Amino acid sequence: MRSMRAAAAAALIVSLTACGGATSGAGEDEPSSGAKGTVNLAINPWVGYEANAAVIAYLLEKKMGYTVEKKELKEEIAWQGFETGEVDAIVENWGHPDLKKTYIEDKKVAVEVGPTGNQGVIGWYVPEWMTQQYPDITDYKSLNKYANLFKTSESKGKGQFLAGDPSFVTNDEALVTNLKLNYTVVYSGSEAAIIKAAQQATAQKKPLLFYFYEPQWLFAQEKYVRVKLPAYSEGCDADLKKVACDYPDYVLDKIASKKFADTGGAAYQFIKNFTWTNDDQNLVSDYLTNQGMSADQAAEKWVNEHEATWKPWIPA
Amino acid sequence: MTATSPPAVLRVTAAALVDATRRRGFWTRTVAAVLIVATVVAYLIFRTDGAADSDDAAAFRFFDSVRDWVDANRDTSPFFLYGVNYVRLGVRLLVDAVQAVLLGLGFAGLVAAVSAIGLVFAGWRTGLLAFGGFLAFGVLGLWEQSVDTLVLTVSAVLLSVLIGVPLGVLAARVRWVGATLRPVLDVMQIMPTFAYLAPMTLLFLIGEPAAVIATMIYAVPATIRITALGISEVPPTAVEAATALGSTRWQLLSKVRLPMARTTIVLAVNQTIMLALSMVVITALIDAPGLGQNIVNALQRVNVGAAFDAGVAIVILAVVLDRITTNAARRTRVHQNRRRRAIVAGGAIVAVIAAALITINPDRLPGYTFAEPVNDLVGWIELHWYDVTEGLKNGISAGILDPLETVLVTTPWWLFVLVVAAFGTLVSGWRAAGLAALAAAGIAGLGLWQHSMQTLATVLVAIALTMVIGVATGAFCARHDRLATAIRPVLDAAQTMPSFVYLLPAVALFGASRFTAIVAAVIFAVPPVVRLVERGLRDVPATVVEAATSAGSTPRQLLWKVQLPMARGGLLLAANQGIVMVLAMVVVGGLVGAGALGYDVVAGFSQRELFGEGLAAGLAIVLLGILLDRLTQGFHDSKGPRR
Numbered sequence: 001m002r003s004m005r006a007a008a009a010a011a012l013i014v015s016l017t018a019c020g021g022a023t024s025g026a027g028e029d030e031p032s033s034g035a036k037g038t039v040n041l042a043i044n045p046w047v048g049y050e051a052n053a054a055v056i057a058y059l060l061e062k063k064m065g066y067t068v069e070k071k072e073l074k075e076e077i078a079w080q081g082f083e084t085g086e087v088d089a090i091v092e093n094w095g096h097p098d099l100k101k102t103y104i105e106d107k108k109v110a111v112e113v114g115p116t117g118n119q120g121v122i123g124w125y126v127p128e129w130m131t132q133q134y135p136d137i138t139d140y141k142s143l144n145k146y147a148n149l150f151k152t153s154e155s156k157g158k159g160q161f162l163a164g165d166p167s168f169v170t171n172d173e174a175l176v177t178n179l180k181l182n183y184t185v186v187y188s189g190s191e192a193a194i195i196k197a198a199q200q201a202t203a204q205k206k207p208l209l210f211y212f213y214e215p216q217w218l219f220a221q222e223k224y225v226r227v228k229l230p231a232y233s234e235g236c237d238a239d240l241k242k243v244a245c246d247y248p249d250y251v252l253d254k255i256a257s258k259k260f261a262d263t264g265g266a267a268y269q270f271i272k273n274f275t276w277t278n279d280d281q282n283l284v285s286d287y288l289t290n291q292g293m294s295a296d297q298a299a300e301k302w303v304n305e306h307e308a309t310w311k312p313w314i315p316a
Numbered sequence: 317m318t319a320t321s322p323p324a325v326l327r328v329t330a331a332a333l334v335d336a337t338r339r340r341g342f343w344t345r346t347v348a349a350v351l352i353v354a355t356v357v358a359y360l361i362f363r364t365d366g367a368a369d370s371d372d373a374a375a376f377r378f379f380d381s382v383r384d385w386v387d388a389n390r391d392t393s394p395f396f397l398y399g400v401n402y403v404r405l406g407v408r409l410l411v412d413a414v415q416a417v418l419l420g421l422g423f424a425g426l427v428a429a430v431s432a433i434g435l436v437f438a439g440w441r442t443g444l445l446a447f448g449g450f451l452a453f454g455v456l457g458l459w460e461q462s463v464d465t466l467v468l469t470v471s472a473v474l475l476s477v478l479i480g481v482p483l484g485v486l487a488a489r490v491r492w493v494g495a496t497l498r499p500v501l502d503v504m505q506i507m508p509t510f511a512y513l514a515p516m517t518l519l520f521l522i523g524e525p526a527a528v529i530a531t532m533i534y535a536v537p538a539t540i541r542i543t544a545l546g547i548s549e550v551p552p553t554a555v556e557a558a559t560a561l562g563s564t565r566w567q568l569l570s571k572v573r574l575p576m577a578r579t580t581i582v583l584a585v586n587q588t589i590m591l592a593l594s595m596v597v598i599t600a601l602i603d604a605p606g607l608g609q610n611i612v613n614a615l616q617r618v619n620v621g622a623a624f625d626a627g628v629a630i631v632i633l634a635v636v637l638d639r640i641t642t643n644a645a646r647r648t649r650v651h652q653n654r655r656r657r658a659i660v661a662g663g664a665i666v667a668v669i670a671a672a673l674i675t676i677n678p679d680r681l682p683g684y685t686f687a688e689p690v691n692d693l694v695g696w697i698e699l700h701w702y703d704v705t706e707g708l709k710n711g712i713s714a715g716i717l718d719p720l721e722t723v724l725v726t727t728p729w730w731l732f733v734l735v736v737a738a739f740g741t742l743v744s745g746w747r748a749a750g751l752a753a754l755a756a757a758g759i760a761g762l763g764l765w766q767h768s769m770q771t772l773a774t775v776l777v778a779i780a781l782t783m784v785i786g787v788a789t790g791a792f793c794a795r796h797d798r799l800a801t802a803i804r805p806v807l808d809a810a811q812t813m814p815s816f817v818y819l820l821p822a823v824a825l826f827g828a829s830r831f832t833a834i835v836a837a838v839i840f841a842v843p844p845v846v847r848l849v850e851r852g853l854r855d856v857p858a859t860v861v862e863a864a865t866s867a868g869s870t871p872r873q874l875l876w877k878v879q880l881p882m883a884r885g886g887l888l889l890a891a892n893q894g895i896v897m898v899l900a901m902v903v904v905g906g907l908v909g910a911g912a913l914g915y916d917v918v919a920g921f922s923q924r925e926l927f928g929e930g931l932a933a934g935l936a937i938v939l940l941g942i943l944l945d946r947l948t949q950g951f952h953d954s955k956g957p958r959r
Contacts, residue, residue, distance in 0.1 A: 045616040072600065072609045072616075074922040077522055084521045086603055098924060102387075153713035154829050154909065162828075165616070166906075166915060167922030187915060188828035189908040192618040197827070240925065241371070 038067045039260075039267050040088040042078035045165055046191040048215050049092040050295060051284035052116060056091055056274060058299030059310060066267050070295075074167035079103050079255075082110040088260040089271050092116055092252050094169050104255075111261045113254040113268075117275035120250030121214040122169065124161070127201045128223035140179060140229050147182040149207040159183040162210040164194050171243040172211060175229065178244040183209070198224065215278040217285040266315050273313040280309065347742060355735050363726045373763025375935075376928035383927050386518055400519050407525040410474065415467045423459065425672030427451060430636070432664035436657070438643030449636040454678035456685065458607065458629045465596055465606035466633065468524065472531035472592045477585060480536045484543025484584070485569070494544065501537040506941040508900035509534055509598050509815070510914070511934035514921045517602050518931075527596065527604030535591040539584050546580025547573055579645050586641035593634050594814040598904075601921070607633075611817060615907065620694045620824050621687030627817045628686065631809050694824045701825070709831040717777050717830060724769035729760035732769075740947055748946040755943040764929075764936045770912040771902060772940060774830050778837040778898045783891060786842045790849025790890075791875060800850065807843040815840050815901050823908045833905020833914070841897040845890045852886020853879050892948040899941050913937050 039060055041053050057068040073081065079099045081087025103110040126137055134149075136142045147159035154160060161183045163172050172185045188194050194210055195218055201208035202222050212224065229246035236245040260268055280302070287298035303310060390396050421429055427450045435443030453462040487494040512530060520526035550573050558572045574581075600608025607626045614623035724732075733756045740749025759768045793800040815836075822835040856879050864878045880887070906914020913933045920930010 047617075071603055071605075072612050073522075073603055076922055076924055077517075077603065080517065080522050081603065084523055086523045102924070107387075152829075153710045153831065154911070156718075165922075166919040186828065187909050187911070189823070190616040190618065192616060193823070193828050193908070196618060 037267070038069055039264070040069045040071060040081075040086060042073045042081060042087045042090045043070050044073065044075050044078060044090070044092065045167070047217070047285045047289055048118075048281050050288060051281045051298070052091045052118075052274075054284060054288065054295035054299040055276075055302060055310070056271060058296055058303060059314070060267060060270065062300075062303075063314060064266060064270065074165070075099075075169075076167065079110070082255075082257040083107065085257065085259060087257060088264065089113070089254060089256045089268075091254050091271065091274070092118065093255050094120055094122075094250050094252060095248075096169070100255075109258050110255050111258055113256045113261070113272050115251050115253045115275060118215055118252040118278050118281055120252045122247035122250070123212065124172075124209060124227040124229065125198075125212045125224040126207075126209055126227060127198065127205075128225055129202065129205055130207060131225045138225055138227050140181070140227055143209070143227070144180075144182045146207075150183070150209050152186070154186045155184040159209065161185050162194060162197055162208060163187050164211055165190050168211070169247075170211060171237060171240065171247070174241055174243045178242060179229070198222070215281045215285070217282045217289060220282060220286065269315040270313055273315065275313075276309060280306070344742065348739075351735075351738050351742065355731075355738075358731055358734075359723070359727060362728050362731055364728050365726065367766070369764055369766045371929065373929075373932070375762045375764075375932045378928065379931040380928035383518060383931075403529070404520045404525045407471070407475070407520075407528050411467060411471045411524045411528060414471050414474070418463055418467055418470075421668070421672045422675055423454065423678045424674040424676045425668060426463070428668045428671035432668050434636070434640050436661045436664055438640050438647065442639045442643050445639055446636045449632045451681070452632055453629055454681040455683060456625050456629055457679070457683050458610070458625060459678035461605070461607045461610055461626070462629050462633060465593070465608070465630070468528055468531065468596045468599070468604055468606060469589065469592045469633075469637075471524075472528045472535060472596065473585065473588050475528065475532045476536040476539045476588045476592065479532070480539025480584070480588070481543050481581065484540045485547055485573075487540060488544040488547035497540065501541060502945075503938070503942065504533065504537045506896050506899075506945045507938050508903050508941060509595055510900070510903050510906075510917055511937045513599070513602050514917065514927070514930050514934055517921060522603040524604055526602055527599035530599055530602070531592050531595040534595040535588045538587040538591055542584035542587060543577070543581055546577035546584065549580065550576045582641060582645035586638060586645065589637050589641060590634060593630070593637070597630060597814040598816055608814075611814075611820075615816075615820060615823070618820075618823060619687070619691070620820050621685075621689075621691035623817060623820045624686045624690045627813060630817070631813060635809075694821075697825065705825050709826050709829060712777070712834070713829065713831055717773060717834075720776060721770055721773040724773050725766050727769070729756070729765055733757050733760070736943065736947070744947055744949070748949065752943045752946040755939040755946070758939045759936050759943075762932045762936050762939075764913065764916070764933055767912040767916060767933065768936050768940060771899075771914065771937070774834060774902050774905075774910065774912070775837075775895070775899050775940075775944070778834040778841075778902060779891070779895050781834065782838050782841045782845055782894045782898060785838065786845030786890060786894065787849050787880075787887065789842070790846045791853060791880075793846065793850045794853035794879075803846075807847060810839075810843040815897075816904050816907075818901070819904065819908050828909025830905070830910045832908050833902045833910035836905060837898040837901035840901045841894045844897065845894045848886050848890035848893060849883070852883035852890070855886065856882045888948065892945065895944050895948055896941060899937070899944060903937055913940075 039057075041057060043050060043053055053070065057070065060066040060068050071078075071081070071087065073087070075090075075094075075096065076099065078087050078090050079096075079102075082103055100110075100112070104112065124140075130137055134142075134146060137146055143159070150159035150161070151157070152160045159182060161172060161176060161181075163170055163185050164187070166187050166189075175181070176183050176185060188197060194212065197208055198210060198212070198218065199222070200206060202224075209227070218224075230244060232246045232248045237243045237248070254271060254274070256264070256268060256271065264271075284298050284302050287293045287301060288295065291298075293301070386396075390401075418426055427447060430450050431443045431447040434446035450462075453459045483493075483497065487497050509530075512533065516526045516530045520529055554572055554576060555568060558568055563571065596604065596606065597608035597611060600606065600612045607630055610626035611623050614620070614626065727735075733753050736756045737749050737753035740746075740752045744752075759765065762768075789803075793803060818836040818839045819832070822832045822839070826832040826835060860878065860882065861874065864874050869878065902910060903914040903917065906912070906916070906918045913936055916926070916933030917930050917937070919926045920933060921927070
């Protein structure tokens with residue numbers, strides 16, 4: 001397989017020299033044309049995404065006979081992969097209108113493949129115990145009053161707002177500035193780090209104001225309350241530097257590379273058919289995070305128990 | 317002559333030495349004192365309120381426009397069509413070829429092949445080590461990832477040797493080539509790995525080719541430098557003799573210089589492999605497959621145990637490759653029985669072919685993972701040491717880091733440049749100072765002043781801690797031989813771990829903060845500092861130590877008044893090495909909440925609209941590296957034992 005590829009690439013280099021120049025994607029794997037090829041799935045760094053990918057990969061491999069390559073990539077880097085052919089599909093995309101414009105409209109290397117069925121919510125949260133002790137804390141206008149509670153070694157004398165991975169969709173720094181909040185945005189670096197901080201905040205009754213989102217397995221175990229920011233209205237987040245409103249609700253969707261859409265056959269059709277609920281995702285995420293299962297084990301357990309859900313995804 | 321007279325003579329020379337240093341030190345000290353007072357006064361008069369960096373500096377817009385141009389012209393501009401894209405394609409072919417060979421061998425075949433290479437080139441012990449090591453990848457359940465990492469490392473090393481050895485020969489033989497290359501290599505070596513990932517993806521997109529090229533850039537300076545050293549060390553008598561016998565220039569090179577420098581060139585390859593391996597892991601951030609992916613994954617899940625397995629696999633790979641090349645280098649010196657060697661090699665090839673025909677599924681091997689015990693331990697520490705770790709973090713952050721950061725951030729940039737120039741001239745000469753001051757001015761020009769000063773503050777605190785721990789451990793090791801022997805393998809292992817593995821234990825203990833980056837940086841930089849300090853102290857002549865002891869010094873006096881001052885050269889070299897490593901690590905700390913420049917770089921390659929700022933931050937890091945390196949290297953050169 002590999003040596004065939006090398007030979008094909010060598011032939012390619014000869015033909016390219018003949019007709020002049022190499023394009024940026026030259027020599028990359030051709031996407032899975034024909035029956036049983038390889039599907040390259042991007043894995044974005046949060047567990048909900050992994051749940052989608054785990055089930056999709058499991059069904060592609062075990063029920064449809066494909067090989068799946070998983071690639072740990074941050075959101076925007078995964079989009080770059082559509083251009084090079086390194087990535088065939090992203091299976092939980094949060095909005096990203098700017099990327100859609102660049103890669104789908106301008107460069108025409110990617111296509112939308114429809115919603116995953118999950119509803120996405122992004123917001124600012126505090127642990128539930130804080131709302132009992134400070135009832136008005138869920139209104140952003142009173143956040144400045146409580147800034148002192150949230151001070152940490154990293155917050156430069158202001159309150160700390162704990163954000164996640166720098167690659168996540170966020171307007172937090174703009175929100176802090178534009179709502180004139182006396183807070184500093186500190187990036188914890190990952191979803192796992194936010195979850196850890198949130199669990200500590202509940203267990204040890206430590207104040208914490210943080211960036212979080214649904215679908216999210218943690219909400220099934222502990223209660224966190226969303227802080228009310230000025231309501232979202234269409235277009236209020238158009239200029240990323242002037243955002244002063246809450247996050248919109250997201251219809252999470254799937255994106256595939258143009259090549260995969262054209263030549264992916266049954267694998268592409270299957271990913272297109274994939275749709276499930278937040279509860280489904282949270283269940284698999286819980287298997288992954290708290291039951292110590294690997295992606296394949298978690299997917300196997302879910303697949304065995306939910307045949308009615310996944311049967312219709314598999315193209316006839 | 318009585319037995320006491322040699323020490324007496326030495327005592328006199330020592331006294332004279334001290335006296336000379338004192339006289340020279342007097343002027344320097346006066347000037348330094350005046351400068352310090354002037355700096356403090358200027359700071360008090362001119363300090364600013366440390367305004368935050370704008371997110372729309374001219375430099376960011378410039379880099380954004382470069383990005384947009386590249387994006388628009390990637391498949392049309394001749395620069396890409398006939399240049400960059402061919403490079404990418406060529407590297408892709410190389411990686412595919414290496415991969416085809418390694419995967420073609422299969423599990424049994426590759427284990428046999430590596431063991432055979434170890435056996436033939438480095439002896440049976442190394443062969444056995446290679447055999448056990450590669451089997452361990454299967455046992456850890458990391459076979460595929462390990463092979464992927466090996467493929468990328470081998471590809472990058474092949475490229476480095478292909479480019480580096482000829483350049484090294486040229487640098488040694490042609491004076492202007494050597495002179496031009498030297499500053500370029502200097503910059504390449506102090507450039508933190510993290511800073512050039514974004515430019516790589518801009519030119520070569522993501523994936524294996526970009527990863528291999530980034531790795532090559534990191535590793536090739538060592539190839540060039542050590543090769544050049546080997547060639548220039550060939551004894552002139554041998555060259556003269558060959559010339560007298562009528563050798564042509566080409567014969568001189570291929571029959572005399574290269575063979576005589578062979579041992580050094582193998583060492584160059586050894587260093588190249590080690591550097592490449594540590595970089596390959598970091599390129600997981602731009603979609604390189606292999607063990608790096610496991611570590612990135614573990615970092616995102618704060619799963620120390622999972623990273624531990626991958627870390628162990630990396631150390632094993634490093635140790636196997638290191639032993640094979642080091643012992644091969646040693647063996648090139650001894651004349652071997654050619655016939656015996658040919659027989660062994662022939663036998664080995666047959667064995668490898670036979671093994672390649674066997675298919676063993678590495679997944680079937682009995683598995684073992686360190687994940688659970690390690691995670692249990694981490695959990696226990698988190699639970700029981702929470703107050704200690706929290707207190708330490710808050711104490712150092714509030715007590716040292718914040719005040720230092722405030723002072724640096726509120727210093728106006730021109731004052732900082734002046735101070736660098738003035739103190740630089742004093743300690744390292746005007747040339748190094750000029751370069752350092754230029755670098756400082758460049759940072760201001762990039763529009764990232766506040767972030768750069770925050771990063772600098774973190775680096776300074778980390779280097780101070782590193783030196784305290786490193787010098788103490790080094791001094792201790794220099795006095796206790798048994799301890800030194802016990803600690804050496806630990807230092808070896810620590811130095812082969814790629815920097816970013818160290819983030820994990822630090823994150824687990826200290827959460828997301830600047831202090832986490834400091835801890836990781838200290839763990840990363842202490843081993844080489846310990847080594848250099850120990851060597852420096854051990855190099856202090858025994859006669860001097862004897863003289864001081866016979867003059868009635870207590871062990872403490874001996875250390876503080878004699879050994880440490882005389883080992884100053886070694887200490888300053890250690891500081892220079894340490895500071896470059898600390899900077900590299902503090903920046904990687906951007907992944908775990910250390911903020912400032914490191915965060916800008918991470919955000920730059922993960923958010924499209926921040927690309928320009930990220931690239932500018934990468935450049936600021938390089939400038940900061942040049943600044944720190946020039947100041948400390950100059951320090952070492954001008955005051956080292958050479959004078």
